[in-house]
Amino acid sequence: MSYFKLISIAVLSFLLAGCPGNPQVPDPEPTDTTYGGDTGADTSGMDGSDPYGGETFGEDPSAGELATVIYFEFDSSEVRPEDQDIVRRHAMQLVGNPGYRVRLEGHADERGSREYNIGLGERRSQAVRRMLMVQGVSANQISTVSFGEERPVAFGSSESDYAQNRRVQFTYAN
Amino acid sequence: MLNRFRTIVLLGLFAASTANADLVIDVQGIAQPTPVAIVPFGWEGQSASMPLDVSQVVTDDLRRSGRFDPIGEDKMLQKPTDGADVDFQDWSFVGVEAVVVGTVEQTGDDQYTLQFQLFDVFGRRQLVGYRMPRVTRATMRGAAHRVADMIYEKLTGIKGVFGTRVAYVTAKQQGNGRLYSLIVSDQDGYNEHTVMESRDPIMSPAWSPDSRQLAYVSFEGSRSSIWVQTLRTGNRFRVSADPGINGAPSFSPDGRKLVVTLGGVDGNLDIFVLDINSKRKTRLTTHRAIDTEGSWSPDGDYVYFTSDRSGGPQVYRVAAAGGTPERVTFEGSYNARPRLSPDGNKLAMVHNDRGNYRIAVMDLEHRDLLVLSTGRQDESPSFAPNSDILIYATRQGRNGVLETVSADGLIRQKLVPRVGGDVREPVWSPFPRF
Incomplete structure (x- = not known):
């Protein structure tokens, strides 16, 4: 029985994969003035721009820190309006850094059949992939994987547990 | 043997004489499981007891199927190990429909002969007689499941799955x-x-x-x-x-x-x-x-x-x-x-x-x-x-x-x-x- 060999293969491939549990987001280049906030203050390019360098703040508490998980409604693979900005910012980051590679991990909640849930998770990661590509990200920068209900972050069986598990996770490897 | 399943009773009572069995079945809704007797198997060998309690494995299998109710040893009026000694009148008095008797005999260092007979109490006849002469310690549990499978199939008309x-x-x-x-x-x-x-x-x-x-x-x-x-x-x-x-x-x-x-x-x-x-x-x-x-x-x-x-x-x-x-x-x-x-x-x-x-x-x-x-x-x-x-x-x-x-x-x-x-x-x- 060479199942110890199998374990070592499995463990090795886990190590080679670089800790898939910890999404490593590249630094979102804080010097990029068009980044985060979208106030137009720094990009107007007009003569006589504001002598005080004024800009708005406090609109987006997560500005400067790009979310790596977006969530989905029950039985839906549509990116919610409030998450479209997150996807757009990932798109900008990928377009600006052609060397970046992102893996979109689709997940489903635990209800129903496991392999069908793999399909639902994949549908979500593909919805995000299409949105990235529409915004100019090259197909070869993106890979998708669906874990269905196999990798929950919330282990209970309440609606709020389910909502946390219906997600797409952005994982960068460069 | 630490890795076997624990079985949990869902509903109803669990039958008697499961003291040394780890598996307890839940029977839900079926009218009446058939009462049967699995008489403790006889043992002939070098050690005091057989390597595996074969009749207990058979008893557990049949009880877990939900279709049979093997009676406790304390209710048996006789404990024959050979078919010739089965007294049908005793068993019909006890109220079982079928009786199983058998023996395990050691024939070599790691070789055993396992045999059993299944009897129809009301018809007073043998339904199955079967002998497995090349059982080892490692295969004895599988052989016991084979016994249960043969009994199950003979009495229900459905193939047993105890050996799967x-x-x-x-x-x-x-x-x-x-x-x-x-x-x-x-x-x-x-x-x-x-x-x-x-x-x-x-x-x-x-x-x-x-x-x-x-x-x-x-x-x-x-x-x-x-x-x-x-x-x-x-x-x-x-x-x-x-x-x-x-x-x-x-x-x-x-x-x-x-x-x-x-x-x-x-x-x-x-x-x-x-x-x-x-x-x-x-x-x-x-x-x-x-x-x-x-x-x-x-x-x-x-x-x-x-x-x-x-x-x-x-x-x-x-x-x-x-x-x-x-x-x-x-x-x-x-x-x-x-x-x-x-x-x-x-x-x-x-x-x-x-x-x-x-x-x-x-x-x-x-x-x-x-x-x-x-x-x-x-x-x-x-x-x-x-x-x-x-x-x-x-x-x-x-x-x-x-x-x-x-x-x-x-x-x-x-x-x-x-x-x-x-x-x-x-x-x-x-x-x-x-």
Whole structure:
């Protein structure tokens, strides 16, 4: 029985994969003035721009820190309006850094059949992939994987547990 | 022997004389299990007692089936070990319908002869006499299951499945992550072996028709791939690792092909037939909906699968040689993971029953649907090779556990593997081939 060999293969491939549990987001280049906030203050390019360098703040508490998980409604693979900005910012980051590679991990909640849930998770990661590509990200920068209900972050069986598990996770490897 | 299942009583009382048995059955709804007597087997050998209490294994098997009520030793008026000594009048006074007597005789250092006789008390005649002269310590439990299988088949007309195995997946928290294990054990939970372990998910085990191999999905390296592993050697080979989804393997009845789900770069899940030797793939479905969970009909003519082409998931079937898929299920908004009974008469599935995901069986001739389970999140139905029992996963608190249910829904039993963790995706092996 060479199942110890199998374990070592499995463990090795886990190590080679670089800790898939910890999404490593590249630094979102804080010097990029068009980044985060979208106030137009720094990009107007007009003569006589504001002598005080004024800009708005406090609109987006997560500005400067790009979310790596977006969530989905029950039985839906549509990116919610409030998450479209997150996807757009990932798109900008990928377009600006052609060397970046992102893996979109689709997940489903635990209800129903496991392999069908793999399909639902994949549908979500593909919805995000299409949105990235529409915004100019090259197909070869993106890979998708669906874990269905196999990798929950919330282990209970309440609606709020389910909502946390219906997600797409952005994982960068460069 | 620490790894056997703990069995939990769901409802009702458990029978007497289970003191040294770890397995207790729950009998739910059946009118009256048949009273029988399994007389303690005689022993002739070098040590004080036989290596395994064979009659206890037989007793446990028959009791767990839910169809028999083996009486306690204290109720026996005689304890013969040879058929010639059976007094039918005594046994009919005790009220049993059948009596089993037998012996284990040591004939070599590690060689034993196991023999038994089954008697019909009212007809006063022998129904079975059987002898196994080449039993070893390692095979004695299997031989005892063979005894139970022969008794069960003679008395019910249904083949026994006590000598079969189940495969299942467990997930346990370990450090920051989870450890996934693919496990094979006897159907009563004994002889548990871990055949594959990974920190990435393992899914969808499927038995080869000769029960020597398992196909499964592994996410090692954070991508899905399909493997076929030989149980005896532990050797495995990868049959599919295309970009995107590689999932839901199921062996063809001749064992040469798998039906699998592939998603490709664009993530459109479709059913393919994969030739195991050449690894050549033939597409069976082309719809842009999710098509997955393919499973062969026992005659090999059709592949049944889940598709949400009509909105929610429903069961469809397509000719294995290719053709236009036809819809099979119409009752309810959610029917997924179809599995045919080995006799080809019934279709098991996960069915949404008023918001609960439950195991249902459809009679393919009459088309009526019978909901068999009672949980909120039941999944992965798999038929025993006699088509008479199913095993599936259900939730108990935050963990998955296993249950079996008779195809008529009357006898249900919960199995909690001693290893603990979240147990899922049980699949029942075919009959062993000798």
